[in-house]
Amino acid sequence: xxxxxxxxxxxxxxxxxxxxxxxxxxxxxxxxxxxxxxxxxxxxxxxxxxxxxxxxxxxxxxxxxxxxxxxxxxxxxxxxxxxxxxxxxxxxxxxxxxxxxxxxxxx
Amino acid sequence: xxxxxxxxxxxxxxxxxxxxxxxxxxxxxxxxxxxxxxxxxxxxxxxxxxxxxxxxxxxxxxxxxxxxxxxxxxxxxxxxxxxxxxxxxxxxxx
Amino acid sequence: xxxxxxxxxxxxxxxxxxxxxxxxxxxxxxxxxxxxxxxxxxxxxxxxxxxxxxxxxxxxxxxxxxxxxxxxxxxxxxxxxx
Amino acid sequence: xxxxxxxxxxxxxxxxxxxxxxxxxxxxxxxxxxxxxxxxxxxxxxxxxxxxxxxxxxxxxxxxxxxxxxxxxxxxxxxxxxxxxxxxxxxxxxxxxxxxxxxxxxxxxxxxxxxxxxxxxxxxxxxxxxxxxxxxxxxxxxxxxxxxxxxxxxxxxxxxxxxxxxxxxxxxxxxxxxxxxxxxxxxxxxxxxxxxxxxxxxxxxxxxxxxxxxxxxxxxxxxxxxxxxxxxxxxxxxxxxxxxxxxxxxxxxxxxxxxxxxxxxxxxxxxxxxxxxxxxxxxxxxxxxxxxxxxxxxxxx
Numbered sequence: 001x002x003x004x005x006x007x008x009x010x011x012x013x014x015x016x017x018x019x020x021x022x023x024x025x026x027x028x029x030x031x032x033x034x035x036x037x038x039x040x041x042x043x044x045x046x047x048x049x050x051x052x053x054x055x056x057x058x059x060x061x062x063x064x065x066x067x068x069x070x071x072x073x074x075x076x077x078x079x080x081x082x083x084x085x086x087x088x089x090x091x092x093x094x095x096x097x098x099x100x101x102x103x104x105x106x107x
Numbered sequence: 108x109x110x111x112x113x114x115x116x117x118x119x120x121x122x123x124x125x126x127x128x129x130x131x132x133x134x135x136x137x138x139x140x141x142x143x144x145x146x147x148x149x150x151x152x153x154x155x156x157x158x159x160x161x162x163x164x165x166x167x168x169x170x171x172x173x174x175x176x177x178x179x180x181x182x183x184x185x186x187x188x189x190x191x192x193x194x195x196x197x198x199x200x201x
Numbered sequence: 202x203x204x205x206x207x208x209x210x211x212x213x214x215x216x217x218x219x220x221x222x223x224x225x226x227x228x229x230x231x232x233x234x235x236x237x238x239x240x241x242x243x244x245x246x247x248x249x250x251x252x253x254x255x256x257x258x259x260x261x262x263x264x265x266x267x268x269x270x271x272x273x274x275x276x277x278x279x280x281x282x283x
Numbered sequence: 284x285x286x287x288x289x290x291x292x293x294x295x296x297x298x299x300x301x302x303x304x305x306x307x308x309x310x311x312x313x314x315x316x317x318x319x320x321x322x323x324x325x326x327x328x329x330x331x332x333x334x335x336x337x338x339x340x341x342x343x344x345x346x347x348x349x350x351x352x353x354x355x356x357x358x359x360x361x362x363x364x365x366x367x368x369x370x371x372x373x374x375x376x377x378x379x380x381x382x383x384x385x386x387x388x389x390x391x392x393x394x395x396x397x398x399x400x401x402x403x404x405x406x407x408x409x410x411x412x413x414x415x416x417x418x419x420x421x422x423x424x425x426x427x428x429x430x431x432x433x434x435x436x437x438x439x440x441x442x443x444x445x446x447x448x449x450x451x452x453x454x455x456x457x458x459x460x461x462x463x464x465x466x467x468x469x470x471x472x473x474x475x476x477x478x479x480x481x482x483x484x485x486x487x488x489x490x491x492x493x494x495x496x497x498x499x500x501x502x503x504x505x506x507x508x509x510x511x512x513x514x515x516x517x518x519x520x521x522x523x524x525x526x527x528x529x530x531x532x533x534x535x536x537x538x539x540x541x542x543x544x545x546x547x548x549x550x551x552x553x554x555x556x557x558x559x560x561x562x563x564x565x566x567x568x569x570x571x572x573x574x575x576x577x578x579x580x581x582x583x584x
Contacts, residue, residue: 202287203287203288203290203291204286204287204290204291206291207287207288207290207291207294208290210291210294210295210298210328211290211294213294213298214294214297214298214301217298217301217302217305217321220305220317220318220321221305221314223314226313229313229314229317230317232317232321233317233320233321233324236321236324236325237324237347240324240325240327240328243328243331244328244331244339247331247332251334253331253334253336255336255485255486256331256336256339258336258340258478258481258486258487259327259331259336259339259340259343261474262340262343262344262474262478262491262495263324263327263343263347265467265470265471265474265495266343266344266347266348266495266498267347268463268467269348269464269467269471269498269499269502270347270348270351270352270498270502272460272463272464272502272505272506273351273352273355273498273501273502273505274351274352274355275460276453276454276456276460276505276506277352277355277356277358277359277505278355279454280359280453280454281358281359
């Protein structure tokens with residue numbers, strides 16, 4: 001590992017930390033659940049991606065890199081999916097019959 | 108105060124928290140949670156000690172792995188007991 | 202590196218407030234998702250900082266479960282109804 | 284940099300204690316259960332911090348996966364309403380206070396003591412057939428414990444079978460759940476298999492693998508990809524019993540032909556350990572799945 005790469009890796013690491021902070025602020029301060037969902041699943045997933053990028057720059061071997069890339073892909077998928085699932089659950093609770101016919105019930 | 112001692116204290120704290128919960132509540136599902144928290148405290152004491160010894164003590168770690176699996180199956184049984192008792196009392200009431 | 206991991210745990214500690222507060226059921230599941238992401242990141246950092254490559258596998262497992270478990274939880278929640 | 288480590292340890296400690304307290308004093312059962320799941324996640328981080336990746340794997344799979352689904356299924360059966368709140372009574376505060384002093388005096392000298400066991404394990408690791416010490420302890424030196432553990436899991440399932448079965452309709456899954464679940468299913472199997480395979484020379488092993496597979500099985504059952512599971516199906520029964528049966532068979536064979544109960548003959552110990560681990564994984568995965576979502580009604584209440 002070269003020194004300048006280790007130094008450079010602090011840029012994505014700190015940027016990742018910033019996005020985690022932003023996600024937390026959103027989780028605490030946003031007014032309703034739908035916007036809070038966005039704060040959690042988008043900002044934090046970006047934070048994870050950036051921290052992973054920083055760690056990849058410091059990784060010793062390619063196996064570690066492969067595992068980290070896999071984790072990053074999984075987290076992007078799970079963030080997006082969980083967001084949809086929770087939002088839809090909440091929507092069904094608030095308006096049980098609203099989504100029976102319209103837009104997204106296409107088969 | 109070393110890291111080992113710190114986690115020993117946290118483990119004891121968790122155990123006592125569980126004991127307190129066990130004594131303070133009569134809700135059966137919360138009781139199961141309390142027992143689980145107590146077991147987590149015990150595990151933490153064991154793991155802190157395992158990490159402290161050099162080389163890391165594999166016997167303690169293996170014991171905790173065993174304990175975790177036993178704890179989860181006991182929890183499953185206890186929860187099912189709690190749930191079925193609850194339902195049966197409701198059935199009797201109606 | 203440990204400072205970064207500590208900072209992430211601090212944000213998790215702040216997120217705890219939402220878990221305690223609610224108000225809706227889905228709101229309380231948000232911090233779980235959040236802890237999953239934070240936990241995975243912390244594990245990756247620990248793997249680097251403590252030189253324990255095995256922790257990366259733990260992170261992979263946590264990421265996988267963070268993807269699988271919400272399906273089960275939401276299905277149960279829907280079944281509970283009110 | 285010790286300060287950074289203290290920041291980490293301190294925050295983790297506060298998180299653990301706050302989550303434990305909140306789980307016990309939450310206003311609704313639902314809140315308590317969610318706190319407990321979060322506590323499981325934080326415990327996994329603690330084991331990782333303490334340098335026990337085997338435990339972190341098991342705790343992540345159990346605490347963040349199986350226990351969560353288990354508690355939610357109980358909520359569904361028992362209802363989420365609450366609940367007499369914990370009443371602060373004097374005994375509940377006094378007794379733990381006393382116990383705290385006792386335990387602290389007992390724990391203080393513990394870090395000074397040294398156990399001879401780690402050195403013994405390291406000395407005999409070469410003969411065990413595997414190179415990861417925790418697996419060696421679990422399946423060779425203390426295999427007897429592990430046999431009993433697999434039996435305990437089986438007994439828990441037999442106990443649950445005697446109680447009120449859960450008989451719920453699975454709600455129709457949304458298309459997104461189906462697509463995502465189908466995508467994750469092979470990945471779960473791969474990760475489970477990988478954990479099992481690497482267990483001989485690195486952290487991982489039968490319990491971790493079995494629990495991951497169980498978490499995947501529960502999710503797949505709940506979106507209807509897996510058919511209803513029940514004790515009356517013979518493949519399920521076979522899978523549940525396989526672990527104990529193979530383990531006992533190996534134990535009996537070694538007692539009969541070899542040097543003693545669970546004393547593997549040199550040379551073939553690795554094969555035997557792998558065989559037992561494979562069967563134990565299958566058993567634990569099936570049993571835990573059944574414990575959470577087993578739903579065929581058998582006994583009339």
